[in-house]
Amino acid sequence: MIFCHCAVVGDREVKQAVDAGARTVSQVCRSTGAGQECGSCVFAVRRVVCEHLEQVAVMAAADPEVDVAAS
Amino acid sequence: MQPVSPRVVELLNEALTFELTVTNTYFLHARMLDNWGLPKLGKVFYALSIDEMKDADAIINRILMFEGHPNLQRLGNITVGETPEEMLALAYESEKAAVKQFNGAAQECHDLGDHGTAAVFEEYVRDEEQHAEWFEAQLEAIQRVGVQGYLAQQIDASTPPGS
Numbered sequence: 001m002i003f004c005h006c007a008v009v010g011d012r013e014v015k016q017a018v019d020a021g022a023r024t025v026s027q028v029c030r031s032t033g034a035g036q037e038c039g040s041c042v043f044a045v046r047r048v049v050c051e052h053l054e055q056v057a058v059m060a061a062a063d064p065e066v067d068v069a070a071s
Numbered sequence: 072m073q074p075v076s077p078r079v080v081e082l083l084n085e086a087l088t089f090e091l092t093v094t095n096t097y098f099l100h101a102r103m104l105d106n107w108g109l110p111k112l113g114k115v116f117y118a119l120s121i122d123e124m125k126d127a128d129a130i131i132n133r134i135l136m137f138e139g140h141p142n143l144q145r146l147g148n149i150t151v152g153e154t155p156e157e158m159l160a161l162a163y164e165s166e167k168a169a170v171k172q173f174n175g176a177a178q179e180c181h182d183l184g185d186h187g188t189a190a191v192f193e194e195y196v197r198d199e200e201q202h203a204e205w206f207e208a209q210l211e212a213i214q215r216v217g218v219q220g221y222l223a224q225q226i227d228a229s230t231p232p233g234s
Contacts, residue, residue, distance in 0.1 A: 001150050001152060001153065001157060001161065002150070002151040002153065003148055003150050003151070005151075010151075010153060012153075040146075040148075041148065043148070044148050
């Protein structure tokens with residue numbers, strides 16, 4: 001699902017950025033290019049970042065072997 | 072003519088934002104599907120886009136009737152599916168959200184005593200319910216016949232290009 005039409009960024013890229021270590025919306029925006037031009041997608045970026053961080057945390061709780069910070 | 076409350080114009084503008092957002096989203100989906108060689112599904116998105124544009128037109132006229140200012144600047148998030156299934160799923164979610172929004176707006180208009188605008192919202196609820204039902208049926212068909220089987224039905228190689 002593409003929601004940043006200026007840099008053509010979707011949920012996949014945002015999740016990849018979180019998996020690569022980004023922890024805030026601004027870090028995700030910087031690394032993906034989303035939200036840098038018109039800014040209208042920032043809330044969509046935030047929603048995906050929050051949902052994915054939650055998912056990562058749940059997976060980490062279920063499997064303590066997984067190091068969240070390193071994932 | 073003045074509305075019973077300024078809130079009525081706000082509700083109409085919120086509905087206008089929804090209609091404009093889906094008009095654009097469906098239009099892009101239609102053209103992407105055509106470009107992917109799936110013109111049958113593309114035609115449906117195209118027709119729905121035009122329907123939503125006509126709804127937007129009617130809402131603009133109603134806001135102007137109430138001496139309000141139609142806000143055509145504001146758009147919701149345009150979420151673009153990267154596959155036909157994702158397009159159908161996104162459209163299904165947005166139609167369900169519209170049904171909820173318009174039901175709430177109709178109720179608020181009834182409470183304010185504006186039964187005319189409430190009736191307009193009720194008509195849109197029925198339209199969006201039908202759209203939601205259609206998208207739900209497509210997702211169910213995909214479950215039954217598989218995505219490949221479903222997409223094979225959306226090809227139309229019989230029309231020459233440019234006609």
